[in-house]
Amino acid sequence: MELQTLFKPQPTLVLDNYQVSTDNVFIQANTEPMSMYDVEHNHLIPVYVKDNEPVISHQDFINSTLEVVNHVYKNEQILHPAIRVSHPIKGRTPEAKDKPAKDLLEHEKTIYYERMAFVIEIPTIRDNVNGNTLNLTIGGVKSYSLDNLYSKKGGDEHFKVFIGFQNKVCCNLCVWSDGFVGNLKANNVNQLMQQIYKLITNYRAEQQLLALQNLMNYSLTEHQFATLIGKSKLYNYLPVKEKKELPLLSFGDSQINMVARDYYQDKSFCRNDDGSISLWNTYNLFTGANKQSYIDTFLDRGVNAFDFTNSVVQALESKQGNWFLN
Structure with missing residues (x-):
């Protein structure tokens, strides 16, 4: 046809x-x-x-x-x-x-x-x-x-x-x-x-929605979030061999700075009163920062925002640790 x-x-x-x-x-x-x-x-x-x-x-x-x-x-x-x-x-x-x-x-x-x-x-x-x-x-x-x-x-x-x-x-x-x-x-x-x-x-929309819903089941403490931000800024300067062993993070320093700023300032996805933040909110801080990407990298980074956040979910589920949180 x-x-x-x-x-x-x-x-x-x-x-x-x-x-x-x-x-x-x-x-x-x-x-x-x-x-x-x-x-x-x-x-x-x-x-x-x-x-x-x-x-x-x-x-x-x-x-x-x-x-x-x-x-x-x-x-x-x-x-x-x-x-x-x-x-x-x-x-x-x-x-x-x-x-x-x-x-x-x-x-x-x-x-x-x-x-x-x-x-x-x-x-x-x-x-x-x-x-x-x-x-x-x-x-x-x-x-x-x-x-x-x-x-x-x-x-x-x-x-x-x-x-x-x-x-x-x-x-x-x-x-x-x-x-x-x-x-x-x-x-x-x-x-x-x-x-x-x-x-x-x-x-399959249902599968993506279930994965997004699942982000609400996990939270980071203030210390864990601060560690994630700090390690994210170190990530781009790691030796190539060490970087290959870690989850990919394609966000640059300026966007990581935006995530850190919006942890305090974003009206919809900021931290809780005790400093904790759900991984749903964390994910949205990354997708919000991604709006400052150039067209060439915009969709690739959007995919990476989910993959990276989901790698944190997997670490919390398995309790095996994650370089970005340790």
Whole structure:
């Protein structure tokens, strides 16, 4: 069966007339919001230099994902994509080639963005963890820098795609490895849609929700949390051999500093009166700090936030110790 037949467009139920997937930013660092209209109508599409063939554009990626989501969840409310972009590539029209930049008129400027992230929210599929509403969310990341645009079209292009939940208290994304493909390769839209479909249909929301709920069953004392923060700052300076024996932590110093700050200051996920903090709150401090990641590392770090927190759960369950807590 051809893909176009499999994914026959379905009517989309949209909240209000035009409600975007999140009112607050899901990623902040070095990004700016962009409407789908701007992406489709005001941005150039890069090409392969040697044959002038177009890449799978940002709008192709978003619309392909949206079409798959419409097919799989055709009876659910599906909100419009929320889009963030970074790394603008600017140009100008030929008639403006000799103008100083400050004198360029709007119609003489051209632009596209090298990197893009988007999310599509399905608010009718949701659950609750510790009073926090979690809505099912699908999205992806595209960076043209990962593709060899100086060659001919024909090789694979690279994408990152996820399905997970968004915490509506803070718009933090809850992404884990079973709902994430960090190096999805495709050389046409049909291949891209097939692989997005495979990810979505293989995803088991119940398993992720149980894992997130389980974080509420464990807490760190103030001393344990302080030790975790201190060891996290030491981690990046460990000898390679020692680091390989430990759970991966892909967060940098500035983000660890944010976790430490928000342990005291975050309105929703700060410490308890006795200094203890649940691993659910700890996890959300990490996913909150992850919003300061660049688009390239955003989803990978989101997955690492869960894996790292879950490694602490396993240490507490087994009582065998953990370098980050000892």
